[in-house]
Every structure is written in C-alpha cells, then in structure tokens.
Amino acid sequence: MLDGRVSLAGKSIPIATAVANARYCFPSSHKHDQKSPSLRLLCAGREQCLPGYHVQRSDFRCQLVELVVEGQGTVRAGGENREVFPGIVFSYGMDSQHEIWTSPDGPMTKYFAAFEANGFMDAGELQSIRWIRDLSTMQVLFEELIREGQRDGELARQITSTYLELILLKAREALPDDRIPQHHASKGRDLFERALACIETDYCELGGLRDLSRKVGVEPNYLCRLFRRFGQETPIQCLSRYKLNFAAELLLSQTRSVAEIATIVGYSDQFYFSKVFKKRFGKSPNTFRNGHQGEE
Structure with missing residues (x-):
C-alpha cells in the first residue's frame, strides 16, 4: 500500500x-x-x-x-x-x-x-x-x-x-x-454524446425529435431510451432548452419581432412558441422583453 x-x-x-x-x-x-x-x-x-x-x-x-x-x-x-x-x-x-x-x-x-x-x-x-x-x-x-x-x-x-x-x-x-455507462460498452454513450453535440450546434435547424434522430442516425424511440439512460431530460426537453434560451437572448439583444425570432430558433408556429416560452420563463416573449428594457 x-x-x-x-x-x-x-x-x-x-x-x-x-x-x-x-x-x-x-x-x-x-x-x-x-x-x-x-x-x-x-x-x-x-x-x-x-x-x-x-x-x-x-x-x-x-x-x-x-x-x-x-x-x-x-x-x-x-x-x-x-x-x-x-x-x-x-x-x-x-x-x-x-x-x-x-x-x-x-x-x-x-x-x-x-x-x-x-x-x-x-x-x-x-x-x-x-x-x-x-x-x-x-x-x-x-x-x-x-x-x-x-x-x-x-x-x-x-x-x-x-x-x-x-x-x-x-x-x-x-x-x-x-x-453509469460501461467504459468498454460505449456505443450507446457515443450516440448520446453525438445527439447532444448535434443539439448544441444545430438546435435552430432541428425541428424536433425526428429531425434529431435522422441527424444522429437512430430511431426516435431508441434515442429517447439513450436520453433516459445517460441524461436527465428527454431529447425534446434538451432541444427546447437550447432554442428558448437563444430566443431569450435575441429578445433582449435585437429588435426583431416575436414571429421572426420564433422562426430563427426553429418554431414555425408563433403561438406555440409563445406558449412554450411562457412555460419555461413564466412570461410571454413580449412581457419578457419589456420587463428587461432599460436594464444594464
């Protein structure tokens, strides 16, 4: 010893x-x-x-x-x-x-x-x-x-x-x-890491679970199982978190309309975007923007 x-x-x-x-x-x-x-x-x-x-x-x-x-x-x-x-x-x-x-x-x-x-x-x-x-x-x-x-x-x-x-x-x-993933049985973990990397770099272009699954090259159900095993949220929760956080940044840093920002981060429906934004931040996009105007 x-x-x-x-x-x-x-x-x-x-x-x-x-x-x-x-x-x-x-x-x-x-x-x-x-x-x-x-x-x-x-x-x-x-x-x-x-x-x-x-x-x-x-x-x-x-x-x-x-x-x-x-x-x-x-x-x-x-x-x-x-x-x-x-x-x-x-x-x-x-x-x-x-x-x-x-x-x-x-x-x-x-x-x-x-x-x-x-x-x-x-x-x-x-x-x-x-x-x-x-x-x-x-x-x-x-x-x-x-x-x-x-x-x-x-x-x-x-x-x-x-x-x-x-x-x-x-x-x-x-x-x-x-x-905990097995160190030598790393295929599933590698796919999970690949999915996370896709979300981190391409979240604006990814419309949802099917887009992400195609990008990674696996079936949607299998991808969901990987996130349950190795992650702490579902693929959609992870993707939405990136999209909405970026949307919040754009609302505070740009004068674009809510509809334009929704399109930029990958939401085709402005009303659905406003709904999920409010669910995450507790405020509608316009209220969120107006509440931070003038703050340093």
Missing part, C-alpha cells in the same frame, strides 16, 4: 505517495469564524497515479470526494469492485473501508478533496459512485478550489467552502451508480 498521512486540524488526512506531478493545497488550520459555512476544506489536490498506485484505507477522520479525469482504475467499496474512468466521481465518509488502484496500462489522473461536512450531507450520500458528463466544469471547480485553498484568511476559507459545495452539488446531480 502506497499511502501516507498528514495531520491537519486534528484530522488524519490520507495522502497517496505513488503519484507524480502532484499539486496540493492545505488551508490554514487557524480557528475559523463561528459564522463559517458547514463545509470546511482540509486538503485538496490533483495527482497523476503511477502504475503501482494502490491504496487501502479504513481509518481516517474526514470525508473525501474524488474525480477521475484521465486513465482507468478500480475502486473497491462495500465488497464490490467498480471500474472508474474519466467522468467518474466517487465519495466516501469517515472510516469507510475502500481500496483504489490504477490500471498499469492507463494510469489515472484524479482530483480529490478532503473535508468536514458538519451536517451538509448524510452518510449515504458520502458513499457513492457517479458519472458526470460535464467533466470540464468539474475540473475548473477543482482547479479553483486548489488555487483558493492556497490562500489564507477567513474570506478565502469561505470561498473554498463555496467551491466545495458546488463540487458536491454537481456530484449529487451526476448520474447514479445504476445508470
């Missing part, structure tokens, strides 16, 4: 030793303000695991969350082995017995954060494995967490607590264990 310990604020923090190009932050352990948030960062970092990386832990007095960004590995917890790969975020509570080892053919690079939760999450939420599609956002959050964690002062501690809360909330939002 290649593992070390650092004692911070009376807590034993596990720090792996079989790593390269590691970056860490160790926030000040000075007594913090009574008004500080319930989340308190103890340590965070980014590590490139060496081929021999293998840790086994069961006796640490903190909570941890980890995010895999490169390579592959295995996590053993609760008597089960789970393959981990980019996008997998896993967390565990105090004294939770677990093992982590990397694949020698594709060693992992991962972020981690050790923290005190003080009632922020229950024990069950601190022992989970999830998959997050928006990997780049999580990387940015971890990078900012490390950067802010290297600063001193009460304000810096509050900022790190906020970044940590965002990381945990994004992890909670990620796909749960029973919906």
Whole structure:
C-alpha cells in the first residue's frame, strides 16, 4: 500500500505517495469564524497515479470526494469492485473501508478533496459512485478550489467552502451508480454524446425529435431510451432548452419581432412558441422583453 498521512486540524488526512506531478493545497488550520459555512476544506489536490498506485484505507477522520479525469482504475467499496474512468466521481465518509488502484496500462489522473461536512450531507450520500458528463466544469471547480485553498484568511476559507459545495452539488446531480455507462460498452454513450453535440450546434435547424434522430442516425424511440439512460431530460426537453434560451437572448439583444425570432430558433408556429416560452420563463416573449428594457 502506497499511502501516507498528514495531520491537519486534528484530522488524519490520507495522502497517496505513488503519484507524480502532484499539486496540493492545505488551508490554514487557524480557528475559523463561528459564522463559517458547514463545509470546511482540509486538503485538496490533483495527482497523476503511477502504475503501482494502490491504496487501502479504513481509518481516517474526514470525508473525501474524488474525480477521475484521465486513465482507468478500480475502486473497491462495500465488497464490490467498480471500474472508474474519466467522468467518474466517487465519495466516501469517515472510516469507510475502500481500496483504489490504477490500471498499469492507463494510469489515472484524479482530483480529490478532503473535508468536514458538519451536517451538509448524510452518510449515504458520502458513499457513492457517479458519472458526470460535464467533466470540464468539474475540473475548473477543482482547479479553483486548489488555487483558493492556497490562500489564507477567513474570506478565502469561505470561498473554498463555496467551491466545495458546488463540487458536491454537481456530484449529487451526476448520474447514479445504476445508470453509469460501461467504459468498454460505449456505443450507446457515443450516440448520446453525438445527439447532444448535434443539439448544441444545430438546435435552430432541428425541428424536433425526428429531425434529431435522422441527424444522429437512430430511431426516435431508441434515442429517447439513450436520453433516459445517460441524461436527465428527454431529447425534446434538451432541444427546447437550447432554442428558448437563444430566443431569450435575441429578445433582449435585437429588435426583431416575436414571429421572426420564433422562426430563427426553429418554431414555425408563433403561438406555440409563445406558449412554450411562457412555460419555461413564466412570461410571454413580449412581457419578457419589456420587463428587461432599460436594464444594464
């Protein structure tokens, strides 16, 4: 087992030793303000695991969350082995017995954060494995967490607590264990990603589910199943979100009529456009526009 310990604020923090190009932050352990948030960062970092990386832990007095960004590995917890790969975020509570080892053919690079939760999450939420599609956002959050964690002062501690809360909330939002795509059985996930890419780039030209299905090259029913498995909304909900958000931008930035904007974002029926716009934003397109006129 290649593992070390650092004692911070009376807590034993596990720090792996079989790593390269590691970056860490160790926030000040000075007594913090009574008004500080319930989340308190103890340590965070980014590590490139060496081929021999293998840790086994069961006796640490903190909570941890980890995010895999490169390579592959295995996590053993609760008597089960789970393959981990980019996008997998896993967390565990105090004294939770677990093992982590990397694949020698594709060693992992991962972020981690050790923290005190003080009632922020229950024990069950601190022992989970999830998959997050928006990997780049999580990387940015971890990078900012490390950067802010290297600063001193009460304000810096509050900022790190906020970044940590965002990381945990994004992890909670990620796909749960029973919906995680298999790393090697990736055809369905690739099709789902292709559909998302089509929506992100061509949402104005896509009229609906059939157009999107033809673009991706699958049947509409199968595409809906892919979104149920890998996403958190239906294909139509995702497509409408992009269309309506862009419509809102146009209403505030241009003087075009509602009918023209509806046509631009791919709605042939102005009245249906107004109906779905109001359902999303709580206001008709004209009311939405008029309510924001004159605002900076």
